[in-house]
Amino acid sequence: MDPRTRLSEAARHRGSSLAALSRMIGRNPTYLQQYITKGSPRKLEEEDRRKLAQFLGLDESELGGPSEVVPATGSDWVEVSRLNIDASAGPGAMHHVEEAFDSFRFSRRWLAEQGLEGAKLSAIRVVGDSMEPLLREGDEVLVDLREQPFRDGVYVVRLDDTLLVKRLASQGGGRFSLLSQNLAYPPISANAEDFAIIGRVVWKGGRV
Known part of the structure:
Protein backbone atom coordinates (compact mmCIF):
# COMPACT_ATOMS: atom_id res chain seq x y z
CA MET A 1 0.00 0.00 0.00
CA ASP A 2 1.21 3.50 -0.82
CA PRO A 3 2.68 5.19 2.32
CA ARG A 4 0.39 8.21 1.91
CA THR A 5 -2.71 6.05 1.78
CA ARG A 6 -1.47 3.99 4.74
CA LEU A 7 -0.84 7.11 6.81
CA SER A 8 -4.27 8.53 5.98
CA GLU A 9 -6.03 5.26 6.91
CA ALA A 10 -4.05 4.86 10.14
CA ALA A 11 -4.78 8.42 11.22
CA ARG A 12 -8.49 7.96 10.50
CA HIS A 13 -8.59 4.69 12.44
CA ARG A 14 -6.79 6.27 15.40
CA GLY A 15 -9.17 9.25 15.32
CA SER A 16 -6.29 11.71 14.94
CA SER A 17 -6.44 14.62 12.52
CA LEU A 18 -3.58 15.23 10.12
CA ALA A 19 -3.17 18.69 11.63
CA ALA A 20 -2.73 17.21 15.12
CA LEU A 21 -0.23 14.67 13.83
CA SER A 22 1.66 17.43 12.03
CA ARG A 23 1.94 19.42 15.25
CA MET A 24 3.01 16.28 17.13
CA ILE A 25 6.08 15.93 14.89
CA GLY A 26 6.87 19.64 15.16
CA ARG A 27 5.58 20.69 11.75
CA ASN A 28 3.01 23.26 10.65
CA PRO A 29 -0.63 22.04 10.78
CA THR A 30 -0.91 21.59 6.98
CA TYR A 31 2.31 19.60 6.58
CA LEU A 32 0.85 16.08 6.44
CA GLN A 33 -2.21 17.19 4.46
CA GLN A 34 0.12 18.55 1.77
CA TYR A 35 2.23 15.38 1.93
CA ILE A 36 -0.82 13.18 1.32
CA THR A 37 -2.74 15.27 -1.22
CA LYS A 38 0.02 17.15 -3.06
CA GLY A 39 3.01 14.84 -2.66
CA SER A 40 5.06 17.52 -0.96
CA PRO A 41 7.39 16.56 0.62
CA ARG A 42 8.11 13.57 -1.64
CA LYS A 43 8.83 11.38 1.37
CA LEU A 44 8.79 11.77 5.14
CA GLU A 45 11.93 12.68 7.01
CA GLU A 46 13.35 9.75 8.97
CA GLU A 47 12.62 11.26 12.39
CA ASP A 48 9.07 12.28 11.36
CA ARG A 49 8.44 8.79 10.03
CA ARG A 50 9.75 7.19 13.22
CA LYS A 51 7.49 9.33 15.46
CA LEU A 52 4.40 8.73 13.34
CA ALA A 53 4.97 4.99 13.09
CA GLN A 54 5.47 4.72 16.84
CA PHE A 55 2.34 6.76 17.61
CA LEU A 56 0.13 4.95 15.08
CA GLY A 57 1.46 1.47 15.86
CA LEU A 58 2.84 0.93 12.36
CA ASP A 59 6.05 -0.48 11.01
CA GLU A 60 8.19 2.27 9.49
CA SER A 61 8.23 0.36 6.20
CA GLU A 62 4.48 1.06 5.92
CA LEU A 63 5.28 4.79 5.84
CA GLY A 64 8.02 4.50 3.25
CA GLY A 65 10.90 3.33 5.44
CA PRO A 66 13.18 0.45 4.53
CA SER A 67 11.87 -3.06 5.07
CA GLU A 68 13.85 -5.06 7.58
CA VAL A 69 14.05 -8.71 6.62
CA VAL A 70 15.25 -11.23 9.19
CA PRO A 71 16.33 -14.46 7.52
CA ALA A 72 14.85 -17.67 8.85
CA THR A 73 17.23 -20.47 9.65
CA GLY A 74 16.01 -23.80 8.33
CA SER A 75 12.86 -24.98 10.08
CA ASP A 76 13.45 -23.04 13.31
Missing part, protein backbone atom coordinates in the same frame (compact mmCIF):
# COMPACT_ATOMS: atom_id res chain seq x y z
CA TRP A 77 10.74 -20.50 12.47
CA VAL A 78 7.07 -20.64 11.54
CA GLU A 79 5.46 -17.92 9.42
CA VAL A 80 1.96 -16.91 10.61
CA SER A 81 -0.17 -14.79 8.28
CA ARG A 82 -1.54 -11.45 9.43
CA LEU A 83 -5.01 -11.18 7.92
CA ASN A 84 -6.66 -7.94 6.85
CA ILE A 85 -9.77 -8.59 8.92
CA ASP A 86 -10.84 -7.36 12.34
CA ALA A 87 -12.47 -9.24 15.20
CA SER A 88 -14.74 -6.87 17.04
CA ALA A 89 -14.62 -6.42 20.79
CA GLY A 90 -17.56 -4.07 20.40
CA PRO A 91 -20.68 -3.82 18.24
CA GLY A 92 -19.42 -6.16 15.52
CA ALA A 93 -17.22 -6.05 12.44
CA MET A 94 -18.31 -7.25 9.03
CA HIS A 95 -16.42 -10.31 7.84
CA HIS A 96 -14.69 -9.62 4.53
CA VAL A 97 -12.37 -11.65 2.34
CA GLU A 98 -9.47 -13.01 4.35
CA GLU A 99 -6.26 -11.88 2.71
CA ALA A 100 -2.80 -11.98 4.21
CA PHE A 101 -0.96 -8.65 4.03
CA ASP A 102 2.02 -9.52 6.20
CA SER A 103 3.24 -12.22 8.58
CA PHE A 104 4.66 -12.81 12.02
CA ARG A 105 7.55 -15.19 12.52
CA PHE A 106 7.39 -17.38 15.62
CA SER A 107 10.04 -19.67 17.01
CA ARG A 108 9.04 -23.27 16.44
CA ARG A 109 10.41 -24.08 19.89
CA TRP A 110 8.27 -21.34 21.49
CA LEU A 111 5.15 -22.66 19.76
CA ALA A 112 5.91 -26.15 21.08
CA GLU A 113 6.36 -24.75 24.60
CA GLN A 114 2.90 -23.12 24.30
CA GLY A 115 1.31 -26.37 23.15
CA LEU A 116 0.85 -24.98 19.65
CA GLU A 117 3.11 -27.26 17.67
CA GLY A 118 1.24 -28.20 14.52
CA ALA A 119 -1.47 -25.61 15.16
CA LYS A 120 -3.14 -23.86 12.24
CA LEU A 121 -2.59 -20.22 13.13
CA SER A 122 -3.58 -16.78 11.86
CA ALA A 123 -3.21 -13.32 13.34
CA ILE A 124 -6.04 -10.78 13.26
CA ARG A 125 -6.59 -7.36 14.81
CA VAL A 126 -8.97 -6.48 17.65
CA VAL A 127 -11.26 -3.44 17.38
CA GLY A 128 -13.55 -2.05 20.08
CA ASP A 129 -13.39 -2.03 23.87
CA SER A 130 -15.70 -4.80 25.07
CA MET A 131 -12.80 -7.09 25.97
CA GLU A 132 -10.80 -4.50 27.89
CA PRO A 133 -8.61 -4.78 29.87
CA LEU A 134 -7.77 -8.26 28.55
CA LEU A 135 -7.73 -7.17 24.89
CA ARG A 136 -7.50 -3.59 23.74
CA GLU A 137 -8.26 -2.01 20.40
CA GLY A 138 -5.30 -2.46 18.09
CA ASP A 139 -4.06 -5.64 19.77
CA GLU A 140 -3.34 -8.51 17.42
CA VAL A 141 -4.38 -11.97 18.50
CA LEU A 142 -3.08 -15.34 17.44
CA VAL A 143 -5.99 -17.62 16.59
CA ASP A 144 -5.72 -21.41 16.57
CA LEU A 145 -8.00 -22.51 13.74
CA ARG A 146 -7.83 -26.25 14.44
CA GLU A 147 -11.05 -28.12 15.15
CA GLN A 148 -10.74 -29.47 18.68
CA PRO A 149 -12.97 -30.36 21.62
CA PHE A 150 -14.63 -27.28 23.10
CA ARG A 151 -13.46 -25.81 26.40
CA ASP A 152 -14.29 -22.44 27.89
CA GLY A 153 -11.96 -19.69 26.71
CA VAL A 154 -11.57 -16.67 24.44
CA TYR A 155 -12.62 -17.31 20.85
CA VAL A 156 -13.19 -15.55 17.56
CA VAL A 157 -16.71 -16.38 16.40
CA ARG A 158 -18.94 -15.45 13.49
CA LEU A 159 -22.41 -14.31 14.56
CA ASP A 160 -24.91 -12.83 12.09
CA ASP A 161 -22.19 -12.23 9.48
CA THR A 162 -19.98 -10.35 11.93
CA LEU A 163 -16.77 -11.43 13.61
CA LEU A 164 -16.57 -11.10 17.38
CA VAL A 165 -13.89 -11.89 19.91
CA LYS A 166 -15.56 -13.03 23.15
CA ARG A 167 -15.09 -15.30 26.11
CA LEU A 168 -17.20 -18.35 25.28
CA ALA A 169 -18.78 -20.46 28.03
CA SER A 170 -21.09 -23.44 27.70
CA GLN A 171 -24.50 -23.19 29.40
CA GLY A 172 -25.33 -26.80 28.62
CA GLY A 173 -28.09 -28.05 26.38
CA GLY A 174 -26.45 -26.63 23.28
CA ARG A 175 -26.50 -23.04 24.50
CA PHE A 176 -23.52 -20.75 25.02
CA SER A 177 -22.75 -17.43 26.62
CA LEU A 178 -20.64 -14.93 24.68
CA LEU A 179 -19.10 -12.84 27.41
CA SER A 180 -17.34 -9.49 27.32
CA GLN A 181 -14.53 -8.62 29.70
CA ASN A 182 -15.86 -5.05 29.96
CA LEU A 183 -18.91 -5.28 32.23
CA ALA A 184 -20.59 -2.41 30.39
CA TYR A 185 -21.44 -4.95 27.69
CA PRO A 186 -24.18 -7.50 28.53
CA PRO A 187 -23.61 -11.19 27.78
CA ILE A 188 -25.01 -12.69 24.59
CA SER A 189 -26.84 -16.01 24.82
CA ALA A 190 -26.91 -18.11 21.67
CA ASN A 191 -27.66 -21.63 20.47
CA ALA A 192 -24.77 -23.60 19.00
CA GLU A 193 -26.31 -23.40 15.51
CA ASP A 194 -26.55 -19.59 15.70
CA PHE A 195 -22.81 -18.95 15.49
CA ALA A 196 -19.62 -20.51 14.17
CA ILE A 197 -16.37 -20.82 16.08
CA ILE A 198 -13.52 -19.57 13.91
CA GLY A 199 -10.78 -20.39 16.38
CA ARG A 200 -9.45 -20.10 19.89
CA VAL A 201 -7.37 -17.06 20.88
CA VAL A 202 -4.06 -18.39 22.20
CA TRP A 203 -1.82 -15.30 22.31
CA LYS A 204 -2.05 -11.52 22.07
CA GLY A 205 0.36 -8.80 21.13
CA GLY A 206 0.00 -5.05 21.43
CA ARG A 207 1.62 -1.84 22.48
CA VAL A 208 2.15 -1.09 26.16
